[in-house]
Amino acid sequence: MMRSILFALSVLGAILGIVPSLFAQEGIAPPARSAQTFNPEISLDGLFSAATFSDPDHLQFGAHDPNKRGFTLQNLELTLAGNVDPYFRGEAHLIFGLEDGESFIEVEEAFLTTLSLPYGLQVMGGQFFTRFGRQNPLHPHVWDFADQNMINTLMFGGDGLRSPGVQLSALLPLPFYLELIGSAQNAEGETATSFLFAPEETFAGRPILERDVHDEGDLLYLGRIKTSLDLSESVTLVAGTSHLFGPNGTGENTSTRIHGVDLFVKWKPLTADHGWPFVTFQGEAMRRSYEAGEAALDDGTVLSEETFANDGFYIQSLYGFARRWVAGIRYEQADATDPVDPASGERWRASSNLTFYPSEFSKIRLQYNYDNSDDRDDPIHAVFIQYAFLIGAHGAHTF
Amino acid sequence: MRPIFLFASFLLTLQIARPVEAAPVNVVTTTEDLAAIAKEVGGERVEVESLAKGVQDPHFIEAKPSFMLKLSRADLFVQVGLELEQAWVGPLLLGGRNGKIQSGAPGFVDASRGITALEVPAEPIDRSAGDVHLQGNPHIWLDPMNGKQIARNIAEGLKRVDPKGAAEYDRNLADFSTRIDAALSRWQERMKPFEGAKVITYHNSWPYFLKRFGLVAAGYIEPKPGIPSSTSHMREVIALIPREQVKVILMEPYFSDQAPKFLAEKTGAKVVPLPPSVSASAGINDYFDLFDLLTNRLAEALR
Numbered sequence: 114m115m116r117s118i119l120f121a122l123s124v125l126g127a128i129l130g131i132v133p134s135l136f137a138q139e140g141i142a143p144p145a146r147s148a149q150t151f152n153p154e155i156s157l158d159g160l161f162s163a164a165t166f167s168d169p170d171h172l173q174f175g176a177h178d179p180n181k182r183g184f185t186l187q188n189l190e191l192t193l194a195g196n197v198d199p200y201f202r203g204e205a206h207l208i209f210g211l212e213d214g215e216s217f218i219e220v221e222e223a224f225l226t227t228l229s230l231p232y233g234l235q236v237m238g239g240q241f242f243t244r245f246g247r248q249n250p251l252h253p254h255v256w257d258f259a260d261q262n263m264i265n266t267l268m269f270g271g272d273g274l275r276s277p278g279v280q281l282s283a284l285l286p287l288p289f290y291l292e293l294i295g296s297a298q299n300a301e302g303e304t305a306t307s308f309l310f311a312p313e314e315t316f317a318g319r320p321i322l323e324r325d326v327h328d329e330g331d332l333l334y335l336g337r338i339k340t341s342l343d344l345s346e347s348v349t350l351v352a353g354t355s356h357l358f359g360p361n362g363t364g365e366n367t368s369t370r371i372h373g374v375d376l377f378v379k380w381k382p383l384t385a386d387h388g389w390p391f392v393t394f395q396g397e398a399m400r401r402s403y404e405a406g407e408a409a410l411d412d413g414t415v416l417s418e419e420t421f422a423n424d425g426f427y428i429q430s431l432y433g434f435a436r437r438w439v440a441g442i443r444y445e446q447a448d449a450t451d452p453v454d455p456a457s458g459e460r461w462r463a464s465s466n467l468t469f470y471p472s473e474f475s476k477i478r479l480q481y482n483y484d485n486s487d488d489r490d491d492p493i494h495a496v497f498i499q500y501a502f503l504i505g506a507h508g509a510h511t512f
Numbered sequence: 513m514r515p516i517f518l519f520a521s522f523l524l525t526l527q528i529a530r531p532v533e534a535a536p537v538n539v540v541t542t543t544e545d546l547a548a549i550a551k552e553v554g555g556e557r558v559e560v561e562s563l564a565k566g567v568q569d570p571h572f573i574e575a576k577p578s579f580m581l582k583l584s585r586a587d588l589f590v591q592v593g594l595e596l597e598q599a600w601v602g603p604l605l606l607g608g609r610n611g612k613i614q615s616g617a618p619g620f621v622d623a624s625r626g627i628t629a630l631e632v633p634a635e636p637i638d639r640s641a642g643d644v645h646l647q648g649n650p651h652i653w654l655d656p657m658n659g660k661q662i663a664r665n666i667a668e669g670l671k672r673v674d675p676k677g678a679a680e681y682d683r684n685l686a687d688f689s690t691r692i693d694a695a696l697s698r699w700q701e702r703m704k705p706f707e708g709a710k711v712i713t714y715h716n717s718w719p720y721f722l723k724r725f726g727l728v729a730a731g732y733i734e735p736k737p738g739i740p741s742s743t744s745h746m747r748e749v750i751a752l753i754p755r756e757q758v759k760v761i762l763m764e765p766y767f768s769d770q771a772p773k774f775l776a777e778k779t780g781a782k783v784v785p786l787p788p789s790v791s792a793s794a795g796i797n798d799y800f801d802l803f804d805l806l807t808n809r810l811a812e813a814l815r
Binding site for chain 1: 567568569572574576577578581584585594598599600602603606607608609610611612614615617618639645652668738739742765766767768
């Protein structure tokens, strides 16, 4: 297959007159470099779970959460990545999903990143996860828990916040790591909840308008500052603040702002055996103010302009206590009083899990959630068994 | 359009305003062994720093943001290659966003270039074989003759990014190679009485070293590279030790000594901690110290 593609390319090149001149320079036949060199890194990861809940009407709203009793295909992700040329690296993540027996495909991310702009600058363009906080940009197969954080689901919807756009970031020439990130993205579609999309048809009683992009004010803007310090050779800290600003659909000029802070600390001894032992601590808090516009409803009621504010946080800790074994705990709380979250009222959830990694390319996870919401009489108990595999050449993950 | 134009002219101004001075060439290597060789070749003209510490397993280094910062300032980047650093170098190079050292750029050096890799899989292979490297075993620096080739590769890189220093780099390279040749005959002399001796190693880190000094790996503690030992595999190794007359079990200091100790108890073979890198323990300050320690310690253990 590869050989015939290469053949076709050289024929095309010959027609265009490129290839002969290139090879003439060297005075040799077409170079016998292996086709492997030009292949993108291709990988496929599959994430599945078996779940049971004490109440079938549970509160798992993340699109990749184990969300029913029985088995769920949480994520099947095909990743293609590689350097495009000396200037760009390209990366695409395609999701295959199953819903009620029907298969679907989704473009999760597809973007290119510059490799060599001067002054520590980097531009990213395409469809990508907004670099808000720590959890939002992560693909489900690297999540530390079987399900998405409540606050992320509340603010950014089941799939996380992602959209086509462009991002500029700068690594500042300072003695420590300080990165400034700014992005502009489209604000519509179901991967931009809190903005032009609302999961329900209405928000706080107001119908959601069809709002097209008229000018630059209708885009979604992110500003993020991220810093990292090595507190010692075995302790590293990463901290950041993120700020989002974008239009929402409750009026012609209404907007949403989301602010967040995030912290990550990892301890790992210098001489860790295959990466073990380690301890991580991670937390994120977010606050949203959603400006709902004035609305005259069909029944004659007039809703005046109003701003809804809500917030929430999670904290979690992982302990890699023995080679291949990781235990985790997580506590979360969110003020879920608006219709963006189908569950209303104050909600808190405590989770614990135990993960076994046979190798870097597979994992088996057992998780228990105690889920408590104000609008319910009884808490919900949930148990998940999650299992995952990764085949192919998968790029390394960032810290 | 105007803001873009302004921004571009701002960048140009910065470019022009940069002071012209003979700053040392900033070399960042992935491992201490490469750093030690880069210091030999670069001499006074370079400042060298390694991302991994000698006490660390170079397969499992974390892509820490502070490393990206180091790469953002590097003039030359040197990696071992053969996928040794596959799990962590990619995000660092991308995050460092330094055009001078991206793969293919003049400031990028793959130290394995021109070295004949051992254990290149003869047949198509997949991960059921463990962490097997498709391009061959990456622990190339553990043969001093490969050290000479690594030095040549680094010298080429240095000449590309700092042509003014070419004569000096060539001189340093020639000097280093001569000293390696001299030291190698000393090391080989030391190991000569033990030619053909069989050893057990923990990870398959030593093929280059063993081949150069005439030793043989009779088995490994890992049943497959990167895969932890199992009871049945341990049983096989226990049987193998007397059969093959293995006297020593070599282990890299960063692995758990549980399995090696167990083997030693069962068979009477000796556990010999063997640091595979410069600066992995006190007294290994350069590439020569490394082989001095390795050959001394092995010769003593095999006696």
